[in-house]
Amino acid sequence: MELERFELGATHYKESDLKEGKLLSLPWTPNLKYAWDNGVAIGRYLAELKEGRIIARKCNKCRRIMLPPRMFCEMCWRPTDEWVYVKDTGRVNTYSVCYVNWDASRIKKGEKPHLPAVIEIDGASPGMGILHLLGEVEPEDIKIGMWVRAVWKKPEEREGAITDILYFKPVRR
Amino acid sequence: MAYQRVAIVGAGITKFVRRAQETGKELAFQAAKMALDSCGLTMKDIECVSLGTAPDAFDGVHMKGEYLADGSGGWRKPYMRHFVGGGTGVFAPIHGWFHVASGMFDTCLVVCSEKMSSCHPHPQGAFKTIFDHTTEQPLNPTLIWIFALEMNRYMQTYGITKEEIALVSVKNKKNAMDHPSAQLPMEITVEDVLNSEVLAWPVNRLDISPASDGAAAIVLASEHVAKRITDKPVWIDGVGWNLDTAYWATRDLAYPRYVEKAARMAYEMAGIKEPQKEIEIAEPYDPFDYKELHHMEGLLLADRGKAVEMLLDGKTQRDGDRPMCPSGGALGVGNPIAATGLMKVIEIFLQLRGEAGKRQVPGNPRCGLAQAWGDLMQVGTVVVLRR
């Protein structure tokens, strides 16, 4: 069988056909709201963020100090053992300079690009990174391996969320 | 292990388009009908159906497996839906293989249908909820972040440049010019890729596969049935799949260990000891151009950090020593998530039968591989095919 010998399905149309009403469609905007429970490990993580601290969880079998904290070790498949405070400094494992918003719309003219990064936090096991943002840095100055420190919201503005850390900024070592 | 040998005996596919007028059910029907016609079977000959389709959020249809069942031939049949994000298109045939290999059934229709265009303004928004709701979503991530972060880490680890990686996009979009389903067949240059809009550095627009609508289907049969249907069965000799942690930021982003584990599982089953010698042709999953290289390494088809050398040497071209994505891949044919992986399986099926038309690779390959990948960049799904 060669594909060329068959009449293949799927009929293409343009988005403009839809906007101009050449094709009928039914738009629907779901208005659902979710309340996600933080759980035990992330609940404590967020409570500590509110206090301006980062806390991890240690497994005494593989001896990993894990971020984000979890009540079980997925490697050893057993409960984790202790809470361990780690630093609010670390190194950039990788980063991006992003001109696109979450819904694929583009950032506005003059707006600064998003600077997401994976940051390996000091005090956690090597390779234990978290997703966060970089700030107070020009995109061209960012390097993989550079040292960074958390910039926190003012204590009275913190609400127990990952965004209590505004971003990580470069520091000299 | 004792199981029935399983062959692919027929295949069907729709065009891949940005927006299809057909519903997901209609696309599924078109591909499934073509698959049956291609091997002279009817739905009466089909004992069970394995369906693959990716997030319900694309369609805004909950229980999408059930929604798609009628078009897929699932009416009053043992029917199962499979879903591991982008890995689905190779996961569904793996489950079809189980159905037949187990001895429970002698035929199985595998259908993968995807309609991404229903989601406005862009299906990318539907991916927001794959990120952790408490520790990641408040940072407003978009799907491209994880690709950009992984690509940057991969480039840095092995000293690979954007120029080099862009060659994958150039190659695959050109290959797609010979694929009748192709959505983005183009002759472009490395410069075109580098000059295309920067979405999330290091990812430019032409580094990425498009959003697509489309469907694909294959017919599986046990050995004794397959031999009655066709004199050119293509055997599924190895299957493998593997899932890594959802704590993706704690992983080695330069190397997809879970893809290696999936590949090793499939190689062991197929008796493959030296994949670089024995796998003559492959369709690694290429939603982004760097992923083809990343996956070649995970699949052990190239040494770590060395896939780029095979690319630069021309070995992965369609007429090269080790053709990669001769179909045109997700980058060129299009990326209707679940249907993409099955499109890749179909390409290897056609190539091994010598029926790939203008896309046919030289050398009469006997053994090939198709791979898909997905979820929170954590799943690898692999099939090894032989004629």
Ligand SMILES: [Zn+2]
């Ligand atoms: Zn452990």
